Amino acid sequence: MQxxxxxxxxxxxxxxxxxxxxxIHVAFDGWTEATFRAAAQDAGIEPAMALALCPRGAVDLAIAYHKRGDLAMVERMKISDMTGMRYRDKVAQAVRFRLEAATDKEAVRRGVTLFALPQHAADGAKLIWGTADAIWTALGDTSEDGNWYSKRATLSAVYSSTVLYWLGDDSPEHAATWAFLDRRIDDVMRIESFKAQARRNPLLMPFMIGPDWLAKQIKAPKERDQDLPGSLQPRA
Structure with a gap:
């Protein structure tokens, strides 16, 4: 016997x-139980095995689809030469890479609908946060205090609004989306510029002491507790 x-x-x-x-089925049935059953049948995977891999069925597949896009984005960032680019342009490029990694716009549209449901909203928020974290990590972010959170929260807002704009954009090569993205990042940069100026302004400096102190007390999560929202460090 061989x-x-x-x-x-x-x-x-x-x-x-x-x-x-x-x-193949998402465009017609969305991320639903019908899609999950059809996928298992088409792939020749036993239903019990499919459920073992995806206990929540199509919801877990939608999450896997989003994370696949994140991985593709990071891989593209690794092979792209961003030498000499301004930091804000690197962030914009990363967001663009992420959207271009979504090869099926209808799958994204159906995912947005799925994660807008109250029972899945937390999953959707976590995925967007994960995308923002992947971008900052790939760009070499070394912040360890409250800035770790503020960077990801701000980019999450920029990314999510850009996705919604992109879904309705029918301009050639999504030129309108990239212009929209640039405007959103410019808005963020203006806020950061104002904060920097406020720290140097004697009249506004007293109002920045409290927020700055609090930001320094908040620490980014360690490798062993990535699922935690961070922690306030005890006073020395």
């Missing part, structure tokens, strides 16, 4: 097959 040398697929590989099969 041994079967065919490699056994990993769980990640099986889940990827399931996701690929699902994308």
């Amino acid at each position: 041994s079967d040398d065919t490699p056994i697929p990993t769980q990640d590989e099986i889940k990827a097959r399931l996701l690929d099969a699902a994308l």
